[in-house]
Amino acid sequence: MSADSSFRFFRLYGDRTSSLISFYPHFSSFLLPGGLGEIRYLETASVVAAANEPLGPEDKKKQMILSFFADPRFQKKARLVLPISGKLAEELKEAGLSVWQVGAEPLFALRDYFSDPMALLKSFPIAMSLKRRGAGIKEILPQELNHYQDRIQELTEDWLSRKKLAPLGFLNAVVPMALKEEKRYFALFDRNQVSAVLTACPMYQDLRISGYFLNDVLVSASARSATSELLIIETMRVLHEEGVREVRLGMSPLAALLPGEQDHRKLAWLFEKWRLGYNFKTLHQFKLKMKPTSWQPLYLAGSCDNFFKMIRMVTALHLSPDFFMEFVKRNRLVFKGGLVLRNAVKPLPMPKKGRLLVHLFRMKWTLSFFVLFVSLHALKVFTRFGQNGYDHSGYDPGNVTWLGVFIGPLFHNHGFHLFGDQLSFLIFGGALEYVFGPRLFLMVSALGLWMSNPFSHALLYLTLKPFSPSLWGHVLGEVDYGSSNAVFSQVGAWLYCLKKNGPLLWPFFFYALFICLERESLLAIHHFVGILLGLVAAMIYFAGKNAP
Numbered sequence: 001m002s003a004d005s006s007f008r009f010f011r012l013y014g015d016r017t018s019s020l021i022s023f024y025p026h027f028s029s030f031l032l033p034g035g036l037g038e039i040r041y042l043e044t045a046s047v048v049a050a051a052n053e054p055l056g057p058e059d060k061k062k063q064m065i066l067s068f069f070a071d072p073r074f075q076k077k078a079r080l081v082l083p084i085s086g087k088l089a090e091e092l093k094e095a096g097l098s099v100w101q102v103g104a105e106p107l108f109a110l111r112d113y114f115s116d117p118m119a120l121l122k123s124f125p126i127a128m129s130l131k132r133r134g135a136g137i138k139e140i141l142p143q144e145l146n147h148y149q150d151r152i153q154e155l156t157e158d159w160l161s162r163k164k165l166a167p168l169g170f171l172n173a174v175v176p177m178a179l180k181e182e183k184r185y186f187a188l189f190d191r192n193q194v195s196a197v198l199t200a201c202p203m204y205q206d207l208r209i210s211g212y213f214l215n216d217v218l219v220s221a222s223a224r225s226a227t228s229e230l231l232i233i234e235t236m237r238v239l240h241e242e243g244v245r246e247v248r249l250g251m252s253p254l255a256a257l258l259p260g261e262q263d264h265r266k267l268a269w270l271f272e273k274w275r276l277g278y279n280f281k282t283l284h285q286f287k288l289k290m291k292p293t294s295w296q297p298l299y300l301a302g303s304c305d306n307f308f309k310m311i312r313m314v315t316a317l318h319l320s321p322d323f324f325m326e327f328v329k330r331n332r333l334v335f336k337g338g339l340v341l342r343n344a345v346k347p348l349p350m351p352k353k354g355r356l357l358v359h360l361f362r363m364k365w366t367l368s369f370f371v372l373f374v375s376l377h378a379l380k381v382f383t384r385f386g387q388n389g390y391d392h393s394g395y396d397p398g399n400v401t402w403l404g405v406f407i408g409p410l411f412h413n414h415g416f417h418l419f420g421d422q423l424s425f426l427i428f429g430g431a432l433e434y435v436f437g438p439r440l441f442l443m444v445s446a447l448g449l450w451m452s453n454p455f456s457h458a459l460l461y462l463t464l465k466p467f468s469p470s471l472w473g474h475v476l477g478e479v480d481y482g483s484s485n486a487v488f489s490q491v492g493a494w495l496y497c498l499k500k501n502g503p504l505l506w507p508f509f510f511y512a513l514f515i516c517l518e519r520e521s522l523l524a525i526h527h528f529v530g531i532l533l534g535l536v537a538a539m540i541y542f543a544g545k546n547a548p
Helices: 006-013 058-070 086-094 117-123 125-132 142-161 227-242 264-273 280-289 307-318 323-330 356-361 364-382 384-391 402-406 415-436 438-464 469-476 484-497 502-518 523-545
Strands: 028-031 038-043 047-051 078-084 098-109 136-140 184-190 193-205 208-219 246-248 294-302
Touching: 006 193, 038 058, 047 307, 058 078, 058 086, 078 086, 078 098, 078 307, 086 098, 086 294, 098 264, 098 307, 117 125, 125 227, 136 142, 136 227, 142 184, 142 193, 142 208, 184 227, 193 227, 208 227, 264 280, 294 307, 356 364, 364 384, 364 415, 364 438, 402 438, 415 438, 415 484, 438 469, 438 484, 438 523, 484 502, 484 523, 502 523
Parallel strands: 047 078, 208 246
Antiparallel strands: 028 038, 038 047, 078 294, 098 246, 098 294, 136 184, 184 193, 193 208
């Protein structure tokens, strides 16, 4: 235990779920004048965030947060405090800060939870069956920790390796052996081995333990069903028999949002729909399954009132510098087993591990095109010159101009079109350039941008004009803008590069067909032509690279 006086504030006021976690080494300390209390915080390049409520008297917490936010060191950065109770959130809202509900926390009043043992058994039949088959828990005492430390580390690495997300930061850091002098450790023994471990972090009030936060529930990949449930229930049973009044399982992000809270619908949509990497709903369902005796809403208060900026700040707070590259590595064919390339297709050597800028530089042409497309759209929206350029540049089969061929694909007709095209362009183009280098990317993208419309035009001219003048007349009345042709060409290149994972890209064929039918557009076959151009370009490119 550190001799730092801040642990005195923890023992006096550390009654929040993650009060102990805020003393991990990546947090800093903000001491209030006159020994009033302490705020633990994390500072990134753009955000300063207080972790939990201040460690101080209840009636002084609002002023402590306002003093923290007003500190001259933090004025050029966004400031947040999370998670906090509804009471403190309301006080900060009245003081002018923006407040959002960001989730809810399950609470277990142990006296009520174990009031009817038979009902509890019926609620968790698989867990209780596991117990009858010999599984049981044991507290790992401080003098035994050294003996079990390697197994705990093994379980930690195994558990983290199975996550689609890289390890998160802030209060979600998974470091079970940090501050081990303060924690209690419970292990589930099954078939003569430790199949799961959890840490119990104490919560304090007036120098006495008021409850425990069951954190870092680490379960072996080979563990039997309901191992997590049995470990949690039996740990709570031990604590209940000791006289502990309350246990918490930590916040369920975006869960149990109350109607009427700021941006409720947007946050509820994220909770329902977000599945990539971190599944809010599944985590909530697990905690709900544990049948907590109550739920406590939790909030975020901040210095900005913009929803999207708030989301960006919270995201930046939790992500490491290499998060996105780590995410790609962990999700290679969601990616388990990896995307299998054709034998003739050789990717470039992967760069040595470095900061995000190292990886972004490897996609410099993709990002340059992205900036160009967005800039031209902004020029069109905000200037007369840009609007005139847009008006005279669409690809018009009835009046083909060099502007229509070369400039039209760079403009976009509206913001949603721009957003969809650029998101796809960054994903498929960026991956193409990152894996195979700029030459293939530039060749494929250029063909899609500047040749798919002329090729489609020629194809329609040869097939429609002689046999269906009316349909040909319809084609002559169409005008096309946008970089989606480049995206379909990039899809075509990937279609060639992937050996057995090509069916992953079949939805693009159906989407191209949908566009033709939904818009009643024959010129929209340029999406199919773009796929073909990208496929042929990749065949030629790799055949040339592997020629003797």
